[in-house]
Amino acid sequence: MHATISAQTLLTRELLARRRPGYSLEAPFYLSESILAADMEHIFGKHWIFVAVEPQIPEAGDYITVDFGNNSILIVRDDDMQVKAFHNVCRHRGSRLCASQRGSVGNIVCPYHQWTYDLSGKLLHAKHMGDDFDPSTSGLKAVHVRSLGGLIFICLAENPPEDFEHMAQEMTPYIAPHRLADCKVAAQVDIIEDCNWKLTMENNRECYHCVSNHPELTISLYEYGFGYKPDAQNAAGLQRFKDVTAANHARWESMGLPSAEIDTLDDRVTGFRTQRLPIDRAGQSQTMNTEVASKKLLADFVDPALGGLSFWTQPNSWHHFMSDHIVSFSVLPISAGKTLVRTTWCVHKDAVEGVDYTVDNLTAVWNATNAQDRRLVEESQIGVANGAYEPGPYSPFTEGLVEKFCNWYVGRMRELTR
Structure with missing residues (x-):
């Protein structure tokens, strides 16, 4: 007997099938709670999701919780200093x-009936359960977890995409x-944005809007790195940007810092893109004066002008390494019309606040940019809900x-909902 296909699934398939390449998505992709449920099942439930950085759990017993949809995930550093992830759910009731959201524990103790688990998820104590109870069958449910150069990814699927290994092999030399x-953090x-998560991601994937909306961010970005129509008016600026990028790539590569673009955003299950790009003016960091925010450089770097290594992952993250x-x-x-954007700034663990850096200076550019982007995506959500909205050309x-993000999303949803 064939399983009954719901009307919502049929509608989702129809919307996916008629998506017009080079155009934004139809309104239900941003408005429908049913499509958000499908996103949670097929995108956030079956792909590698970036959730944290290792400095958030520096010591054994340190933990964080990550919530999305109906899921709550517990990420903990165990006694062997390995990163573990579990569903944040007691196996009792x-x-x-x-x-x-964060803390430190010796063991994981349920607040309800004090069932107690060690940091590997093994059930240690469960009082009053009788002689026939086997604690070995009631350990915490593990979640697949991988650290890529200190970036923590999880996957809720029983069998996660295997091509994470390809991304790790290619990205580790960069990161x-x-x-x-x-x-340290x-x-x-x-911040909570009153918009669909896809509008947040689409906004991130372009800088068409940057000059008009991000005066703090564009201090450090080369204008012609945003993408311009290659006509006579822009030819000189575009060529200068290409020349500056090529010269810096050669310098950074000679220092052992991979810089060339890798772009697999829409042709792999675990899609990603990376490139090290020059920073304008002083050329050091994404700050208001483009000089370093922390006098204590990362690793053993001695040259502050190492550009910005950007790393984008599907479906939910981006990163800048300076x-x-x-x-x-x-x-x-969070819902069809609400999205959590979590921004984390890390500096050298020996950097001293108030001496080597100030939090205000460190965070100024992206706090301003995030606030501006929040307004933009919330206006987009309002506009998409208007009956006059129809997909427009990129x-x-x-x-x-942006097109590659939508291609990836539509392609994965078509594959997983057929």
Whole structure:
């Protein structure tokens, strides 16, 4: 007997089938709670999701919790200093184990009936359960977890995409020199955007809007790195940017810092893109004066002008690695019209606040940019809900990465909902 296909699944398939390449998505992709449920099942439930950085759990027993959809995930550093991930659910009667976003424990103790687990998820104590109870069958449910150069990814699927290994092999040489494991978290800011998570990601994947909306961010970005129509008016600026990038790539590569673009955003299950790009003016960091935010450089760097290594992953993150600090962004859906954007700034673990850096200076550019982007995506959500909305065309010169995000999303949803 064939399983009954719901009307919503049929509608989702129809919307996916008629998606017009080079155009934004139809309104239900941003508005429908049913499609958000499908996103949670097929995108956030079956792919590698970026959730944290290792400096958030520096010591054995340190933990964080990550919530998205109906899922709560507990990420902990065990006694062997390995990163573990579990569903944040007691195996007794389902109580949430850890309510705080972060903390430190010796063992994991359920607050309800004190079932106690070690940091490997093994059930240690469960009182009054009788002689026939086998504690070995009631350990915490593990979640697949991988650290890529200190960036923590999880996958809820029973069989996660195997091509994470390809990304790790290609990206480790880029990320490893920055030694994220030797960093500490200097600041973390959560904001809630009143929009669909896909609008947040689409906004990130282009800088068509940057000159008009991000005066703090564009101080450090070469204008012609945003993407421009290659006409006579822009030819000189575009060529200068290419020349500056090529010269810096040669210099950085000679220092053992891979810099060339890798782009697999829409042709792999675990899609990603990376490139090290020059920073304008002083050329050191994404700050208001483009000089380093922390005088204590990362790793053993001595040259502060190492550009910005950008790393984008599907479906929910982007990162910038510089000589003095690292900033990471995680996007997690709350509902069809609400999205959590979590920004984390890391500096060298020996950097001293108030001496080597100030949090205000470190975070100024991206706090301003995040606030501006929040306004933009919330206006987009309002506009998409208007009955006059219809998918509009992407610029082939400035919105190519938006198209790749949508291609990836539509392709994965088609594959997983057929």
